[in-house]
Structure formats: structure tokens, C-alpha cells
Amino acid sequence: MPALIRKLVISAAVDGLVLQPHSQRDQRPNPALQIRYTTQGSATLTSAPNNDLTESLTLEIYGLVGCLLNIASASYLVCILRRHQVAQIRASPVYVISSVALIPLSSQSDAEKAIEETKQEVQRRTDHQEAEDPSIDSNGSADEDVESHAQDGDDSVAQDVIGRRGQYGRFAEKWFSRKGWAAERRRAQGMSADDVRKSEGVRTEQKGDPRDLEDNIEVGGKNLPGEPVRRLPQQVASRGQNAASTLLPKLLRTTKMLFASRSFFYSYDYDITRRVGEKTSKPPNVPLHRSVDPLFFWNRNLVLPFIDNGDDAYVLPLMQGFVGQRSFDVYSKPSRDPSKVISEAQEDVRDILESQNRSEAASSFLLTLISRRSVKRPGLRYLRRGIDEEGYAANSVETEQILSRASWEWSEKVYSFTQFRGSIPLYFSQSPYAFKPVPVLQHGFETNHDAFKRHFSNLVGRYGDIQIVSLVDKRGGEAEIGQQYEEHTKRLVAEGGITKPAFEWFDFHDVCRGMRFENVAVLIQTLGDTLDRFGTTVVTGEIQKRQKGVLRTNCMDCLDRTNVVQSACASRALEQQLKQEGVAANLQTDTKTQWFNTLWADNGDAISRQYSSTAALKGDYTRTKRRDYRGALNDFGLTLSRYYNNIVNDYFSQAAIDFLLGNVTEQVFEEFEADMMSNDPAISMRKVRANAIDTSSKIVIAEQREDLVGGWTVLSPKEPNTLRTFPFEEIILLLTDAALYAVHFDWNLEKVSSFERVDLRSVAGIVYGSYITSTLTAIQRDENKNVGLVIKYRPGKEDIARVNTRSLSAAVQPDSDPGSARTTAIAKLFNPSDSGLASRQGWGKSSDRDSQMLKILAFKALPAKTSLAPVGGQEADDGTVSEMDLVKGICEDIRRAAYGGDGGGSDTGFGGDFVEEKEIRSLKQARSSTGYLEQWGHELKKLVWA
Secondary structure: OOOOOOOEEEEEOOOEEEEEEOOOOOOOOOOEEEEEOOOOOOOOEEEEOOOOOOOOOEEEEOOEEEEEEEEOOEEEEEEEEEEEEEEEEOOEEEEEEEEEEEEEOOOHHHHHHHHHHHHHHHHHHHHHHHHHOOOOOOOOOOOOOEOOOOOOOOOOHHHHHHHOOOOOHHHHHHHHOOOHHHHHHHHHOOOOHHHHHHHHOOOOOOOOOHHHHHHOOEEOOEEOOOOOOOOOOHHHHOOOOOHHHHHHHHHHHHHHHHHOOOOEEEOOOOOOOOOOOOOOOOOOOOOHHHHOOHHHOOOOOOOHHHHHOOOHHHOOOOEEEEEEEEEEEEEEOOOOOOOEEEEEEEOOHHHHHHHHHOHHHHHEEEEEEEEEEOOOOOOOHHHOOOEOOOOOEOOOEEEEEEEEEOOOOOOOOEEEEEEEEOOOOOOEEOOOOOOOOOOEEOOOHHHHHHHHHHHHHHHHHHHOEEEEEEOOOOOHHHHHHHHHHHHHHHHHHHOOOOOOOEEEEOOHHHHOOOOOHHHHHHHHHHOHHHHHHHOOEEEOOOEEEOOOEEEEEEOOOOOHHHHHHHHHHHHHHHHHHHHHOOEEOOOOOOHHHHHHHHHHHHHHHHHHHHHHOOOOOOHHHHHHOOOOHHHHHHHHHHHHHHHHHHHOOHHHHHHHHHHHOOOEOOOHHHHHHHHOOOOOOOOOHHHHHHHHHHHHHHHHOOOOOOOEEEEEEEEEOOOOOOOOOOOOEEEEEEEEOOEEEEEEEEOOOOEEEEEEEEEHHHEEEEEEEEEOOOOOOHHHHOOOOOEEEEEEEOOOOOOEEEEEOOOEEEOOOOOOOOOOHHHHHHHHHOOOOOOOHHHHOOOOOOOHHHHHOOEEEEEEOOOOOOOEOOOOOOOOOOOOOOHHHHHHHHHHHHHHHHHOOOOOOHHHOOOOOOEEEOOOEOHHHHHHHOOHHHHHHHHHHHHHHO
């Protein structure tokens, strides 16, 4: 495998950012690389000479996360600023990223400013560490590469918020400080940090505290909320900026916090994305990024510029999840019993590394725990639930427990035991606004089953046999989805084939009621035969034995209950493996094995933070095998923290994660600005809409002589016969050669809920044009994207409306009140002198009374382009019909269907004004109808979410 660059120096040259690798011993130095400055959203990589940089402003980094490109015409280089070694596998260090820097690629001045500010940040951190630990040398690198296992399992949320000012530092500072809100108001008014400090009577020059880094994040020389206000580059701060420009500071800040969250791991020499004994078809001399498992390659989208340019030595694959390691010794009993027992374990990384290098390493054991989070269906708790159409479940994590000798000799056995967790593999959602939201199932049984079958087919292909362990409640809100899970499993088994998962439903809350979590032993005993049959993977120089299947464990979040059960299964596997090595161990009762519980608790906390932004619940039991009121109180605090994140932080973070992974384009930020949330790409909406049109046409078109001309999905006001009533609903518009059908569709159940049929002979005219319904965001004010059509008709005996209750009931809606303001507005939209079909039926000119008796169907075109990126099988937007062209096409189809094949030209005598281009709701009208309450509500959402 070609060597990766382990350390490099960044400098800002005139033409571009220069990356110059540190030369390794006994290796030919890698050539330097230059990234040319650009403001067009695309970076150009060229080779550069290895120059003497002693006189230049430089920054030393440990590798590249990648490039952020095409963000509001800006590009950034994401660099690994600090790392810590957390494990060592076969003499290959494994690191966790603890700090990153973002360097702008816009100009030399911006890059130099970012480098200088980053160096100052590093120096402040070093000064603080030296004050606390004199053993650290002056450059701060003495112990930087080795992580200390200071456990914080018993720390409370209050300590994290107030004492350490951690993730919620800014929130706590505002609420618990008299000056917090005052300072924030002054910053909002454009005052500089110096002005703020002077007004508060605080000295303007003071050393920063590394604990405040989250509140003073400097990204690429640009300032973000919570740091001293400085002028942004022109492309960010100029007027008329789009959504991506407006949200760029928040995106950069979120990116930096994400990659510095101690959730991303890498190794220069060892592939941590693959299980022990997992064979690859790649030859051994390929670059690491080509041999890693793509399912766990988290920064692939960001390093594509380097991959495409052939700069493989710069491509460092990152894995999100957890890596932890413990070493322990064994000794013989002072009796005739030949077995050995565990002595005290080493939990500090320095001691663990030392144990692998000493001469007695052959008598020591290592336990390594690796959790790998999938890049498929990624995201945060309530925003990513269930499954997608490719069969990938949310919060999918593969956890491998590796037992080896500390010496890692090839002749010694290495044991591997793998488990899997993932969301219930059905389409469902839960509202983030409730403490215990009820799961809402989506789509029909067959649609769910197709994805369900694909999910288990993927798992069987990867792991072999599958044992499902569902921990959801058998009563209450979780019962229905648990029952559906069981029904789909039975159906899958009945269908035959190789995919035959076994299903075990263990009601965790009921069996372990009263904090008796030790009752999980009942489940482990039930699964005993299955676990024995699956076995573990055993490797020496080659594979001796392979694990035949995995447990697929889930609760609702796949966090807290799942952590307890997985740690119990891992404990059983480790005891059996040690027994084969002649070591007697009881991990449940032996106080000298507390380190095992701590390791698994750390793993659970890491997975929980990545999915729910807090540590895991029930962590006290996982660590100590005891449960008391203090653990319950801590869980309550964590629950409140999760609730806060669910409704405040997660929406934008979800959009950022999808963007960084390349699942969506820059347009996702326009969607976020409009709705303060992004769409869930779990299933192709094009397929769903096509199926809905097909289903609706089979149900609502009763006359066999009617031929379907076309079908479309459009937006329509919630109330009938109006132009603007929120929320707008996505409905189906069907056109036959005899009638129009406005079909209201239940998208969760995939059923028709109601429809209205309008005979084409009743249609009096069509108006199409700009249809502005809101002016809160730039995309909502765009007259080219906000277009629609209004169909005017006179209700007749051939027109019907049906509602799908337990029996279909037909009812013709009453005419509008002629004197209502709504009817008056409708009348103004059309010319009172109507020709078209009205003349054809001999109605002649419409009187005011006739005009007031008209009814309308209003439709607005859906956005033509979505934010989904056209990669990996995702739907692309190339060749997509624009909103205006779509509306024109619908109008033309209706006119042809109404007038016949002649197209309704002047020869028919019907005139040319049957279809008229005219503003339906102008920008001026929309502004006048947007009330202060609506504006304030949107601004409040922006304040909270954006």
C-alpha cells in the first residue's frame, strides 16, 4: 500500500495554497501540491516545487479532511490540526481528530489571515496546557498524539454546560450570565468585540481559554456567531446574497464542530473500516482510499478533487464511530487449577501502547472495540428514522470487538465478534416536538416490504445469518411498529430464499421495570444457542474460523437499550474467547473487569452523541452494572438536552451532514431557508409520485370510455375555491378526454382520501402565471420559480366530489357565497366577458352574477429541481422541465382535451383567450398580505434554527 503523507506544512503563496509534505525517513519526499485560489467554486490542483518555507507564514497539519467546494462561490480546505492516538493495531497507530482548521481558497490575504489566526489559537491552547501540566514542552507536541482516558461517565449535564461550557456553552452563557444577552444584542447591532468589552468594562486584551474555543471559532479568517465580529469577505457579506451565502458562516462553523467532535478516526497504515479477516478483492499495492469499505468512508466526497487529480498520498480516509482499546494481564491461580485469571487492566493509552512493546507482551491481552457508522441514511435522531428505498437503515452501526495478544504476533490467535444496530427497517417518522413521540408509519405494506427485503438481503450478503432482537415496547406507542416489524419478518421468511432472519421481541422496559437491568440475562440465555451457532471469527496467519451471522439489535433510537444488550452479548463472547485461551473470567461480578464496562459505556456514549448529540442513557448501568436514582436523574437531564437539540440544532446540522457527504447540492440551503428544514431523501419522490398518479387514475376514473391524457403532482390551497390558504397540499391533477380530477392523496398510506371531478364542458377558462404565496425568502419571491394555474368552472350535474371514508360518499360542494371577499377576488382574476367553452355551450357573455357563481381550482407547480445530488443512483435534475414550462404544458393539454384535436384555434370560433397568461398573485399582492405575525414567526425560526 503506497504510503500516506503523515504531516505537511501549509503556506499561502501568491497563486495558491501550497501543501508541502514532511519527508519521511527512508522514503523519497513527496512533491508539493498547490491549490489555486478561486472564487468560482472549483479548485485546481497542480504540482509545486519543494521550497524552503522557513521565512514564510506556515501551518503544520497532520493530514487533510478534504475540500469544501461550490458553497456560494467559495472553497475551503479542511485540515487536521490536532489528533490523539487512541489505539494501536499491529503496530499501526489509530488516531481520533480533535481539532480542524478551515483555510479559505479565495485569496492569499484570506488564507494568510486564517493561518495566522489558527496559529494563535494553537498557541493559546498550548499556553493553557503548559500552565496546567508543566511536562508539556514549549511547542505543545509532547503528549499531543496520545489520548488520556480521563473518564467523565459520572459527570452531569449541568457540569458540562456550566463548568466546562461544552456543547451548550453559548446557550448557558446567555441564560446564566447577566452580560450574556447584552453582549449578544450588541453583536447583533454590528458592534465589534472591542465595543462589547468596553461597554461591559472588560479589558480588550486577554488570553483565550481553550475551553472557550467553541464560542470563539475562527473559520477561514471569517467570523461566526459567538466570536468577535469582523468584516466578512465581499462574496459573503454583499447584498443580494443567496441562501448558501447567508448560511455559509453557520455551515463552516457546523463543519468545524462536526469534524472536531472526536468522532472521526483514521490510521495511516491500517484499514480500520474492515473487520478482522474480511477479504478484499483489491491488490495490496493500491492506495488506502481504494481498499477501504465505501460504506464507512465518510470524507470521500470532500477528497474527490485529490482522487480525481491522482494525488493518492494526500487522501486520508476517515471513519465515524468509535475506537477504544484496553490491555490486561493474566496470572495463574496459586492452586492446582490450570486456568488463569485477569489481573488489573491498563486503561491509559500510554500504558496500553507500552504493554504492546515490552518483552512480556505475549502474556498480555488487548481488547479493541471499533464501531463503524454507515454513510448510508446518515443523520440525526428524529430527522433520520427508518429505512430508505435502497434498504439502508438510519443509525446503522457495525461494532466489532477484537481480542488479541498485546504482541500481535501472527502466530497468535485474534478473535473478532461483530454485532449490528440499525433503525427499524420500515418507513416511519416521529415528531421532534414531543418527549415520547408516537412512530407514524409511512407508505403501504408492499412499498415497505420491498425496502425491508432489500435491507436484509444487504445484511445477509455482508454478515451471513441474521438474528433480529427488537427491544421496543409491546404496549403503548411503540407496539404498532413493533408488530409491523414482526409481520414483515414473517412474510420474508415465508417467501423463502436465503434471507430468513429469526425474530426475537424482548420488551426491555417491561422485563427490566424498576431499573432491574440485570434481567437482560433472560434475553442472553434465550439467544445462547444462536450465539453459539454464529460463533466468532478466529484468525492467525489465515482465517481459521469465520463468524456465521450477527445479532441485529434495535430499540426506537438504537441507543440506550441497544447499548445495554450489545454489551451483555459482547461480555458473553469475551468470556468464551478467554476460556479458549485458558483464562477464567466472570465479567459480571469480577471487580477487576470494570474496565470492560467502561469501554462499552464509552462506545455507547460516542454513538449516542453522533445520533442524538448527548451521551447515552442508562450509561451508569453499562459502566457499573448498578442502577440508582442518580443515574435516573442524569438520564432526565440528558433527555432534556436531547429535546433541545431535536427542536433547535438538528435541522441545520442534518442539512450540513447531507451536503458534506455529497447527498445533496447547495440548493439544500435554499430549502432550509424557506422551511427551516430539509427534505428526507429516504425514497425517490419521483417514483412515489408516479405510483400515486397510477393508483389514483385506477380508482377515481370510473368511466371506462374516459382515456387518461396526463397526470401531475402539484400544490393546491388547503381550502377549496381559494388562492392562498396555508398549508398548501401536494395533490394529484388528472386529465382525461372528458374531465379534470383534483385528487387528495394520503402519502403515508398511499391511498386516495378524496377527489373532485370537473367536467371539461364546465370549464370556462384558465389563467396561468406567477403565483407568489409568500415573500419571506428569496426563493419564495422568485417569479420564475413560483408559477401556477387557475381553472375557472361552473359547477354542473356532471361534477362530483367524493371523500374516502369507510364507504365512499358523494357530495357536490355548495356554491360560493356571491358576496364573499373570496368570490370577489376570484372574479377579479378573470375577464367578465368569457368566451371559450362558455360560448360553445351558448352561455354567451357572463353577467356579474354568472361571474360570481364561478368556482376555481388553483394549482401551483412544485419546484422543478430538488437538492438531491445526481450521484450514487440518486435522481438527477439534468433536463428537468422548468416550472413555467410545466404549467404551460398542463394548460395546453387541458385546452386540447377540451377543444379536441384542432387545438382551439381561432377557426373554431372559441377565441384565443380560453388560456390567458396573467399574474395570479403578484409579488406586490403577496407582500401586502404577509402579516407582521407571519414575518415575526419566520424571523424567530431563523433566530432559533439558522
